[in-house]
Amino acid sequence: xxxxxxxxxxxxxxxxxxxxxxxxxxxxxxxxxxxxxxxxxxxxxxxxxxxxxxxxxxxxxxxxxxxxxxxxxxxxxxxxxxxxxxxxxxxxxxxxxxxxxxxxxxxxxxxxxxxxxxxxxxxxxxxxxxxxxxxxxxxxxxxxxxxxxxxxxxxxxxxxxxxxxxxxxxxxxxxxxxxxxxxxxxxxxxxxxxxxxxxxxxxxxxxxxxxxxxxxxxxxxxxxxxxxxxxxxxxxxxxxxxxxxxxxxxxxxxxxxxxxxxxxxxxxxxxxxxxxxxxxxxxxxxxxxxxxxxxxxxxxxxxxxxx
Amino acid sequence: xxxxxxxxxxxxxxxxxxxxxxxxxxxxxxxxxxxxxxxxxxxxxxxxxxxxxxxxxxxxxxxxxxxxxxxxxxxxxxxxxxxxxxxxxxxxxxxxxxxxxxxxxxxxxxxxxxxxxxxxxxxxxxxxxxxxxxxxxxxxxxxxxxxxxxxxxxxxxxxxxxxxxx
Ligand SMILES: [Zn+2]
Numbered sequence: 001x002x003x004x005x006x007x008x009x010x011x012x013x014x015x016x017x018x019x020x021x022x023x024x025x026x027x028x029x030x031x032x033x034x035x036x037x038x039x040x041x042x043x044x045x046x047x048x049x050x051x052x053x054x055x056x057x058x059x060x061x062x063x064x065x066x067x068x069x070x071x072x073x074x075x076x077x078x079x080x081x082x083x084x085x086x087x088x089x090x091x092x093x094x095x096x097x098x099x100x101x102x103x104x105x106x107x108x109x110x111x112x113x114x115x116x117x118x119x120x121x122x123x124x125x126x127x128x129x130x131x132x133x134x135x136x137x138x139x140x141x142x143x144x145x146x147x148x149x150x151x152x153x154x155x156x157x158x159x160x161x162x163x164x165x166x167x168x169x170x171x172x173x174x175x176x177x178x179x180x181x182x183x184x185x186x187x188x189x190x191x192x193x194x195x196x197x198x199x200x201x202x203x204x205x206x207x208x209x210x211x212x213x214x215x216x217x218x219x220x221x222x223x224x225x226x227x228x229x230x231x232x233x234x235x236x237x238x239x240x241x242x243x244x245x246x247x248x249x250x251x252x253x254x255x256x257x258x259x260x261x262x263x264x265x266x267x268x269x270x271x272x273x274x275x276x277x278x279x280x281x282x283x284x285x286x287x288x289x290x291x292x293x294x295x296x297x298x299x300x301x302x303x304x305x306x307x
Numbered sequence: 308x309x310x311x312x313x314x315x316x317x318x319x320x321x322x323x324x325x326x327x328x329x330x331x332x333x334x335x336x337x338x339x340x341x342x343x344x345x346x347x348x349x350x351x352x353x354x355x356x357x358x359x360x361x362x363x364x365x366x367x368x369x370x371x372x373x374x375x376x377x378x379x380x381x382x383x384x385x386x387x388x389x390x391x392x393x394x395x396x397x398x399x400x401x402x403x404x405x406x407x408x409x410x411x412x413x414x415x416x417x418x419x420x421x422x423x424x425x426x427x428x429x430x431x432x433x434x435x436x437x438x439x440x441x442x443x444x445x446x447x448x449x450x451x452x453x454x455x456x457x458x459x460x461x462x463x464x465x466x467x468x469x470x471x472x473x
Binding site for chain 2: 022023024025027028031032034045058061068070071072073074075076117118119122123126130131134135190
């Protein structure tokens, strides 16, 4: 794997998660979490070089909802900003790429979602082909069932666990990134991103081999996911843990899995991995998934510099 | 001999209806605003950093990125900072009708309302106006409680006081 032009580290993160947030809207959930993350390294929003977020307007129920979320960062004077209609982990990958350019040294990445306001299983159907698949309203859990069955049919996994209900949770995660010396200035325990890559598969489920995750495998190779001490995997249903472990060749390492709120869970995995290995000298892999039956997958390799 | 003339053209319409249900909740800040409207009051929230008062409050100052917790009660009077006379019909509105951005006294952001009880030709920048509410028995947590704004018998505001909002 190629090395970075500039080393990038996770220097702070904060997260909030609840099964169902009754009263606060997305901005009100984000504000304290972003301020918490900034506060950990003594930064103000004005000192952030690049801001990028991941969320889905379909979960919020109105178009361009992500623009309203900017209230939580204060986009004045105007800031450098970007948004992905994806899990926040993919936004973090964009931030890492942006930081390579060398114009700025810090980035704020955040993700937010409040899927408890709608019918998540049904909402996720609209990411499918709008002419021939989405009108059938295949729900996310049902599609995950097809994936689990394809794994059983392949005979490669032994016992494949049953599909659980799609996790519905509300939450936000914020991560602060910094480059090289700036990261070392901000914290004694930067967690370096040694590799990050993400791959997407075809949209048509019938074209894909649902019994394996080719995109996770390639992203893992791209990120250099070898010599791993611990794994933090974003899996939405229990059988997906087997797919990701198989794709990344994980066998003996401790594995920590979570689904997390849709669009937030992947970024939360990266943040949790960073917190866990900060100051330990350990190397962790963290993954994020988006799309029907894990259509898109991201793999990041993190290294917690020994304190 | 051309076969293309007989080939069916591209399909131009496919109907794939989408229906998704949401339980929308306005958030803590806007809930406070809507509850105030239910009492027949307009409230804003002040930014602790830049001191700007937002109406309707969104819970955060979009300039500073901080929570706006301090509640500010407003009088319901304001100044027209810009307006538009519409000559074409709109549901429930008979043309010509006037829509205006109004800077409510004590607030630092303009809000859009209808202007009625006056000749559209009379409407001008700086004109002083007040909110006209539905009957007390009809108050609900909804901005629709304010039917429209109407002129009040006060001298026009000085341009300097609203020039940043035009
Ligand atoms: Zn402010």
